Amino acid sequence: MILADKQIRELGDRLIVPFASDQVQSICYDLTTEAFCSAPGSETDEITLAPGDSVFVKTKERIRLPDDMAGVVCLRNSRIRQGLDLNAPVYQPGHDTKIFFRLTNISHQAIQLDCGKGIASIMFEQLSVEVEQPYNGTFQSEFEFKGMGAYTSALSKDMTNIAEKVDHVKNIEKSIYGNVLALMAIFVAIFSLINVNISLTVQNVGAKLLLTMNFATIGSIGFLMAVINTVLPSGKHRIWIWIGCILAFAAAIAVQFVLP
Numbered sequence: 330m331i332l333a334d335k336q337i338r339e340l341g342d343r344l345i346v347p348f349a350s351d352q353v354q355s356i357c358y359d360l361t362t363e364a365f366c367s368a369p370g371s372e373t374d375e376i377t378l379a380p381g382d383s384v385f386v387k388t389k390e391r392i393r394l395p396d397d398m399a400g401v402v403c404l405r406n407s408r409i410r411q412g413l414d415l416n417a418p419v420y421q422p423g424h425d426t427k428i429f430f431r432l433t434n435i436s437h438q439a440i441q442l443d444c445g446k447g448i449a450s451i452m453f454e455q456l457s458v459e460v461e462q463p464y465n466g467t468f469q470s471e472f473e474f475k476g477m478g479a480y481t482s483a484l485s486k487d488m489t490n491i492a493e494k495v496d497h498v499k500n501i502e503k504s505i506y507g508n509v510l511a512l513m514a515i516f517v518a519i520f521s522l523i524n525v526n527i528s529l530t531v532q533n534v535g536a537k538l539l540l541t542m543n544f545a546t547i548g549s550i551g552f553l554m555a556v557i558n559t560v561l562p563s564g565k566h567r568i569w570i571w572i573g574c575i576l577a578f579a580a581a582i583a584v585q586f587v588l589p
Contacts, residue, residue, distance in 0.1 A: 331356050332398075332453040344398075344453065346391045357403065357450035360428060363389040365442065366474040375443040378413075378434035386448060387474055388428040396422045396459040401452045402430050408448055412436025415449060422456065423463020426471045540584045548577030 332340075334353050342348040345358060352359040364372035366385040376384055392400055400420035404413060417430035430449060434440050442448070468475065551574030 330455045332455060336455075337453065344393065344395075345451075346393070347389065354450065357452045358390075359405075359447055359450050360388045360390055360402070362442075362444040362446075362448060363387045363427075364444065366429075369474055369476045372474070375441070378432065378440045378442065380434055380437055380439070383431055383433040384442075385429055385431050385474060388430075388449075390451075391425070391427050391472070392420060392451070393425045394420060394422055394453075394464075396463045397456045398422055399454045399456065400424070400428075401454065402428060402449055403452060404449050405447060411440060412438065413440065413448075417449075418468075420451075421464035422460045423465065424469065426468060429471065429474060541581050544577050544581035544584060548574050548581060551577055 334355050337344070337353050337358055338350060341350075352361070364374065364387045365376045366372050366387050367376075372387070378384060394400055399422055402415065402417035402420075404415035408415075412435055414433045414435045415430055416433070417428075420426070420428070428451065432442070432448065551570060555570040555574050
């Protein structure tokens with residue numbers, strides 16, 4: 330049975346502290362926000378939730394549930410229409426705690442929140458009998474935000490760092506781009522060498538100039554591939570690309586200026 334307004338007023342501060350009669354609705358009690366909590370010890374009076382973002386809400390109210398009563402936190406209708414979603418535990422009989430719940434922005438727009446405007450309410454359900462085991466778990470007497478509390482280590486293996494996955498996907502994407510650019514550089518090198526050799530042969534140039542232009546072309550293409558390999562994820566043979574590039578340029582200079 331859900332408590333009606335008259336029953337909530339009769340219980341008053343024996344059920345919820347601080348108690349204000351004007352916050353009692355027909356079948357619930359309007360909660361007031363004390364702070365928004367993003368982590369234990371981190372609280373703020375206002376926050377802007379981007380689409381998909383979540384934050385825990387700490388209320389001013391403390392509930393002290395008897396052994397034959399449970400509490401259910403619910404989102405106000407206006408906040409549902411705004412695009413917010415609420416997740417909260419069922420507060421079990423015997424639970425003595427401040428009320429915490431998580432808000433998530435499921436809309437496509439940023440939502441500004443502050444402590445001055447109402448967000449949620451709590452309904453009280455009267456049980457037919459007292460429970461045999463009143464609540465005495467990790468979040469009993471939670472008056473400051475505990476975050477994951479004692480469940481952090483127990484559930485950490487079930488949690489995946491999305492940021493690391495995103496970085497991994499980005500690296501794969503860069504690798505694909507790098508491979509494509511490397512293949513393009515190879516084709517450019519082949520066609521450049523063919524074009525240089527055909528042009529110089531038609532012009533009947535000497536072997537010295539022919540070798541110089543070939544080595545210079547190879548060095549230029551090698552330099553392009555080395556730069557691509559450096560900017561994108563590291564290649565397996567990056568150092569050899571630079572060495573090959575330097576040797577090709579050195580060979581071109583030697584042929585042109587050193588050899589007779």
